[in-house]
Amino acid sequence: MTRFIIRRLLSSIPVLIGVLLLVFVLVRIIPGDPCTATYGEKATPALCSAFEVRYGLDKPLPEQFVIYAGALVQGDLGSSIRFGRPVAEMLVERLPVTVELTIVSLIFAATFGILLGVVSATRRNSPVDVGTMVVANLGVSTPVFVLGLVLAFIFAVLLKNTPLALPPSGRLSAGVSVIPLATAWGLQDLKGISRVLLDFFSNMYVFNTLITGQWAALGDALRHLILPAVAVGTIPLAIIARMTRSSLLEVLGLDFVRTARAKGLKERSVVVRHGMRNALLPVVTVIGLSLGAFLSGAILTETIFNLTGMGKTLFEAISGRDYIVIQGITIVVAIAYLVVNLIVDVSYAFLDPRIRLD
Amino acid sequence: MSTALNQLPEALAAETATKGAGSSLRKDTIRNILRQRSAVVGLTILTILFLTAIFAPLIATHDPITSLRDLGESNIQRGDPPCIHALGCPLDKPEHLFGIDAVIRDEFSRVVYGSRISLQIGFLTVGFAIIIGSFIGAVAGFFGGWLDNVLMRLMDVVLSFPSLVLAIAIVTVLGPGLINAQLAIGIVSIPIYARVMRASVLSVREADFVTASRALGESSSGILSRRILPNALTPLIVQGTLGIGGAILEVAALSFVGLGAQPPAAEWGSMIALDRSLFFSAPHLILFPGLAITFTVLGFNLLGDGLRDALDPRLNR
Numbered sequence: 001m002t003r004f005i006i007r008r009l010l011s012s013i014p015v016l017i018g019v020l021l022l023v024f025v026l027v028r029i030i031p032g033d034p035c036t037a038t039y040g041e042k043a044t045p046a047l048c049s050a051f052e053v054r055y056g057l058d059k060p061l062p063e064q065f066v067i068y069a070g071a072l073v074q075g076d077l078g079s080s081i082r083f084g085r086p087v088a089e090m091l092v093e094r095l096p097v098t099v100e101l102t103i104v105s106l107i108f109a110a111t112f113g114i115l116l117g118v119v120s121a122t123r124r125n126s127p128v129d130v131g132t133m134v135v136a137n138l139g140v141s142t143p144v145f146v147l148g149l150v151l152a153f154i155f156a157v158l159l160k161n162t163p164l165a166l167p168p169s170g171r172l173s174a175g176v177s178v179i180p181l182a183t184a185w186g187l188q189d190l191k192g193i194s195r196v197l198l199d200f201f202s203n204m205y206v207f208n209t210l211i212t213g214q215w216a217a218l219g220d221a222l223r224h225l226i227l228p229a230v231a232v233g234t235i236p237l238a239i240i241a242r243m244t245r246s247s248l249l250e251v252l253g254l255d256f257v258r259t260a261r262a263k264g265l266k267e268r269s270v271v272v273r274h275g276m277r278n279a280l281l282p283v284v285t286v287i288g289l290s291l292g293a294f295l296s297g298a299i300l301t302e303t304i305f306n307l308t309g310m311g312k313t314l315f316e317a318i319s320g321r322d323y324i325v326i327q328g329i330t331i332v333v334a335i336a337y338l339v340v341n342l343i344v345d346v347s348y349a350f351l352d353p354r355i356r357l358d
Numbered sequence: 359m360s361t362a363l364n365q366l367p368e369a370l371a372a373e374t375a376t377k378g379a380g381s382s383l384r385k386d387t388i389r390n391i392l393r394q395r396s397a398v399v400g401l402t403i404l405t406i407l408f409l410t411a412i413f414a415p416l417i418a419t420h421d422p423i424t425s426l427r428d429l430g431e432s433n434i435q436r437g438d439p440p441c442i443h444a445l446g447c448p449l450d451k452p453e454h455l456f457g458i459d460a461v462i463r464d465e466f467s468r469v470v471y472g473s474r475i476s477l478q479i480g481f482l483t484v485g486f487a488i489i490i491g492s493f494i495g496a497v498a499g500f501f502g503g504w505l506d507n508v509l510m511r512l513m514d515v516v517l518s519f520p521s522l523v524l525a526i527a528i529v530t531v532l533g534p535g536l537i538n539a540q541l542a543i544g545i546v547s548i549p550i551y552a553r554v555m556r557a558s559v560l561s562v563r564e565a566d567f568v569t570a571s572r573a574l575g576e577s578s579s580g581i582l583s584r585r586i587l588p589n590a591l592t593p594l595i596v597q598g599t600l601g602i603g604g605a606i607l608e609v610a611a612l613s614f615v616g617l618g619a620q621p622p623a624a625e626w627g628s629m630i631a632l633d634r635s636l637f638f639s640a641p642h643l644i645l646f647p648g649l650a651i652t653f654t655v656l657g658f659n660l661l662g663d664g665l666r667d668a669l670d671p672r673l674n675r
Contacts, residue, residue, distance in 0.1 A: 018515030026531050141655035143607055145614050146630065146648030153641050296522035300611055314523075315615055318530060330527045334519045341518070 004349050012342055019334045020072070024065055027327045039081075040321075077328035082320045087328035090313060092196055095332070096203035097171065097309030098302065102294045104206070104225050105233035109294075110287055113237040117244025117283075121252065122271055132241060139238030144297045148231035148304040155227055167224050169306035171205060176220045178205050184212045228305040232297035236290035243286040248279040281351055288344030295333060390668040397664020403657030411473040419455070420464035422471040422624040426452075427462055436462050437633075437640035456646045460633045461622070468624040469646050475625045476654055479540055479609045480602035486544035487605075488598050491551025492590070498552065499559030500582055510556070513549035521546040522611060529617040536609075536625065539618035543608045547601060554597050558590030592669045600662035603655035610651050626651050 035048035035057075052058045056067045071078075077087035116136070120129040156168035167173065181202035182188050182195070190198060202208050206225065209218035251257065252275050260274045261267075299311030306312075310329055317325035391397050410417060420426065426434055431452050438458040441447035456465035498509040516524065521543070528542035562568060563586070571585050610627030612618035619625030621632060626647040633643035 014511055015514050015518050018511065019518055022515055023527065026527055029531060137656060137659065138652065141603060141607075141659055142652045143610055143614070143627070143630075143648065145611065146644060146651065149630070149634070149637055149644045150641075150648070153637065153644075157638055157641075292520035292522075295520045296611070299522065300614065303615070314526065318526065318615060318617065321530075323530070326527060326530050330519070330523055333523045337520055338518050 001349070005346055008342060008345055008349075012338060016335070016338060019338065020069055020331070021065070023327055023330050023334070024068055026330075027323060028061075028064075072331065077331065078324040080317075080322055080325045082317075082322045082325075087325055090325070091310070091328065091332060092200050093203060094309050094313050096200055097307050098295075098298050098311060100204045100206055101225065101228055101232060101298050101302070101307065101309065105229040105236070105294060105297070106287070108229050109233035109237040109240055109290070112233075113240025114244050114283065116237075116241040118248060118271065118276065120241065120245040121248035122267075124249065129245075133245070136238040136241045139234045140242075142234070144231055144235060145300045145304060147234055148228065148301050151227045151231055152304065166227050168227060171221060171224050171307060172217065173220050173224075176217055178208055178214060178217050178221070179212065181208055181212065224305075228298075228301045228307060231301045231304070232294060235297065236287070236293050239286060239290055239293075240283060244279065244283050247282045248275055251275050251279045254278075281348070284351065285344070285348060288341065288348070291337060291340050291344075295337065387669065391664060394664035394668050396660040397668060400657050400660030400662070400664055403653055404661060407473055407477065407654055407657060410470055411477050414470050414474055418464075418467035418470045419453075420467040422463065422468045423622045425462045426458065426464060434458055434462065436460050437636040437643065439640065439642055440465075457640065457642045459629070459643055460636050460640075463622075465643060465646055468629060469626070469650050471624040472626045472629065472647065472650060473654070475536070475619065475623065476606050476610075476651070479536070479625075480606045480654075480658065483540045483544045483605040483609065484547065484598050484601045486541070487547035487601065488551050488594060490544075491548040492555040492587075492594060494548065495552035495555025495557075496559055496582055496586070496590075499556035500563065500578065500586065506556075509552070513552050516546060517549045519546070522608060525608065525612060526615070526617065529612060534617045534620065536613070536619040536623065539609050539612040540605075542612070543605050547605065550597060550601065551594065554593050555590055558593055559586055562586055562589045596662060596666045596669060599658055599665055603658035603662070606651065606655055606658070 035051045036043045039047060039051075056064050059067070075088050077091070079086050080090060083090070116132045120132045123129050152168040155164065155166040159165045172178065181198050182190060187195075187198060205221040206218065209215070209221060248271075252271070257270060257274055260270045265274075298309065299314060301307075302309045302311035303315045310333065313325065314329050316322070317329070420429065433451055434454075436458060437460060438451075438454065440457045441451050441454050443449060443453055447453065454464050454466065456469060459465050459468065494509050494513070498506040519527075524546050525539070525542040528545060529538050532538040532541065559582075568581060568585050571581050576584070609618050610625075610630075613625050613627030614631045616628075616631060619628040621628065629647045630644050633640065637644050
């Protein structure tokens with residue numbers, strides 16, 4: 001197992017270098033010089049030479065790459081051109097919003113996806129099965145931004161003034177606030193990486209309010225998360241439901257399931273203990289593979305529900321031609337994606353001995 | 359053992375084809391496809407879509423780009439809901455099946471013309487990705503060694519980005535626009551086809567009919583194009599059909615964030631972006647182009663699923 005993890009870790013190093021190189025090259029082949037592209041009409045020769053020195057653009061390309069990679073290792077992603085703030089600082093503030101949205105939608109998609117898949121497989125060709133698969137097919141085909149807007153319309157406009165009404169934007173209602181973890185635990189003087197991490201988790205409102213027992217704020221934060229999480233989670237939910245159904249159907253047709261039935265086990269026990277345990281492996285892989293869909297979905301959904309996370313930041317950076325921010329977000333998302341895929345691979349090997357022995 | 363079994367149908371198919379029984383094989387394939395309910399539903403949706411795209415000028419009631427005010431209509435406002443006289447809309451108001459958009463144009467005509475852009479997006483994007491991807495995959499699989507390693511690691515790098523994020527980065531570099539958005543989505547889809555092609559090449563590279571061709575002195579390019587490629591086409595077609603739906607969704611997403619089709623183009627994603635501000639008062643402006651995207655993507659997905667079930671020899675037996 002350790003050898004498998006080490007081998008998998010080593011094999012992701014060239015890919016990581018490739019990712020950095022690709023983003024590095026992409027930002028440098030922007031038509032026109034980066035200074036004019038960045039400042040537009042405001043670019044003066046003096047401003048541009050200062051810009052070149054600041055970003056090391058006056059040095060040869062290989063040296064530029066080393067400087068850029070070195071800065072990255074130290075957590076320096078450059079500064080936003082529009083806001084003048086370090087990109088890393090913006091991300092510590094905004095990334096938690098995206099991470100929280102992704103986690104909540106993942107829980108939603110996995111729970112309901114597996115449940116629907118099991119119901120479909122055990123009642124094959126029943127109206128429930130056909131209905132589930134029709135909804136799953138529609139779910140996979142609907143753009144996340146359309147679903148988000150339609151949900152917002154249904155729950156914030158049509159159901160307004162009913163108990164089912166849900167807020168269509170923001171993270172908290174007016175008047176509700178969340179006490180930062182640093183304040184709640186009296187750690188205001190904390191500095192360095194621990195402080196960054198503390199602030200990061202503090203900005204995940206659901207996590208923060210849950211562990212500090214701010215129940216009213218927790219309820220409010222969750223209510224604000226429902227619509228975006230459903231929008232983000234629906235496509236992966238449909239994929240998970242389809243995969244669970246086909247995987248479980250395959251397993252339920254195997255000999256050991258017939259044996260389990262023959263020895264008189266209850267159907268429930270056959271499906272859950274013998275069927276699901278073996279059918280789950282491909283489902284776990286598909287959940288891992290859907291991570292790209294979750295992240296892309298989160299990016300598109302945040303702009304609709306006015307959540308200031310990575311997606312909204314990226315959206316603003318695109319319209320403001322803020323290349324440094326786009327570069328920073330692309331790198332961070334790619335690295336996060338790489339790490340999560342690594343975790344999925346390792347956990348898959350943990351679940352299925354055949355993989356690590358391969 | 360299992361590899362040898364998997365090769366069997368392909369080798370048999372190649373043998374039968376050379377014996378001149380190709381047309382009955384084709385009939386069998388078509389019959390197999392039509393037996394799949396999802397393929398039939400998918401084909402029906404896509405036929406309607408193709409007919410809409412071809413006859414758009416006949417179906418559309420107005421020009422999709424010109425403002426209705428410039429066309430001489432009055433008594434209309436931006437974001438007006440659908441008005442159908444037969445359903446009780448006052449006769450003094452002009453008829454507009456899907457209502458009026460934020461810049462006072464006929465929404466129905468724009469949705470109809472949008473089918474042309476969406477189909478073009480789907481086929482061009484996936485076509486580009488298939489051509490480049492299958493070339494890379496074929497070269498990597500056929501020649502193997504360091505070339506295989508370098509090419510596939512390069513594909514791994516592209517795959518290690520969530521596709522939309524990399525596409526956004528590429529379009530930012532190339533500049534916003536429909537062609538660049540298609541190019542970006544095409545580029546990020548290349549690894550999928552490269553992998554499919556490489557796997558097919560690897561599975562038939564050592565097959566007897568390939569060895570026979572080699573023994574007869576056929577060149578590498580001849581073996582690749584005449585012996586290996588025809589055997590790799592099925593998985594490419596299935597993957598490509600499923601990929602068209604994905605490409606349409608992703609280009610629509612790029613248009614929605616302002617990086618794809620630019621106004622006044624009647625592209626469904628950019629129509630939704632443009633009319634978003636009116637959404638709470640005029641939800642039909644999101645609903646109609648949204649449904650159009652959903653049904654188009656659904657059509658390609660269902661056809662792709664059906665093709666996969668019909669063409670996979672393991673599922674037939």
